[in-house]
Amino acid sequence: MKDKSHLDSEQRLAVLQPEQTLRRIGLKEGDVLCDIGAGTGVFTVPAAKMTTNTIYALDVDQEMLDIIAGKAAKEKMTNIELLKVTEDDTGIARGSLDIALMSTVLHHIDDQPKYLQKVRDMLKPNGTVAIIEFHKRETEKGPSLDRKIASENLAELLGMIRFNVTEIFDLGPDLYCIVAKKNG
Numbered sequence: 001m002k003d004k005s006h007l008d009s010e011q012r013l014a015v016l017q018p019e020q021t022l023r024r025i026g027l028k029e030g031d032v033l034c035d036i037g038a039g040t041g042v043f044t045v046p047a048a049k050m051t052t053n054t055i056y057a058l059d060v061d062q063e064m065l066d067i068i069a070g071k072a073a074k075e076k077m078t079n080i081e082l083l084k085v086t087e088d089d090t091g092i093a094r095g096s097l098d099i100a101l102m103s104t105v106l107h108h109i110d111d112q113p114k115y116l117q118k119v120r121d122m123l124k125p126n127g128t129v130a131i132i133e134f135h136k137r138e139t140e141k142g143p144s145l146d147r148k149i150a151s152e153n154l155a156e157l158l159g160m161i162r163f164n165v166t167e168i169f170d171l172g173p174d175l176y177c178i179v180a181k182k183n184g
């Protein structure tokens with residue numbers, strides 16, 4: 001089994017500030033959020049405490065989903081839905097989400113324009129996508145430089161597939177979060 005403990009490290013949580021970041025991207029009571037590439041549930045679990053509606057946690061790795069299931073059971077949470085997915089099949093119905101979150105996941109995706117179009121389809125009209133990625137520069141941690149996505153390139157791509165970028169903010173020195181609304 002690969003070591004997944006770094007995802008939950010105190011240092012990483014201090015940078016991501018999950019609750020504060022979820023509030024900043026607009027999560028509120030009643031919303032349906034999908035945590036795409038949820039990992040160990042760093043965002044899934046706090047999100048499920050901020051809305052009584054469904055939080056979908058998607059991952060290609062069953063071990064990750066099992067970790068989230070364990071956390072949800074421990075906290076007696078009943079509004080988390082776990083889905084094992086592939087890049088081609090997310091299992092989420094069209095027009096069903098208020099917010100789609102991808103935290104340090106997009107750089108794993110091969111066909112990013114096609115995938116983001118699919119994310120767009122999953123959102124309700126006026127739905128929000130929030131993407132956390134590494135700045136495209138050498139960093140101690142994170143993917144290789146060639147896998148990193150510059151924030152300006154991502155903003156341009158989102159514009160091309162009819163999202164309006166509303167905010168870009170930093171999370172610590174290495175990460176940024178880009179927030180965009182489905183346009184039309």
Ligand SMILES: C[S@@+](CC[C@H](N)C(=O)[O-])C[C@H]1O[C@@H](n2cnc3c(N)ncnc32)[C@H](O)[C@@H]1O
Pocket residue numbers: 007036037038039040041042043058059060061064085086087102103104105108109
């Ligand atoms: C670096 S981890 C981030 C986990 C979590 N979002 C966080 O920020 O703590 C990336 C996760 O994305 C998952 N992943 C990679 N490709 C994926 C895909 N096409 N669909 C869903 N999950 C994917 C991996 O299995 C892994 O759990």
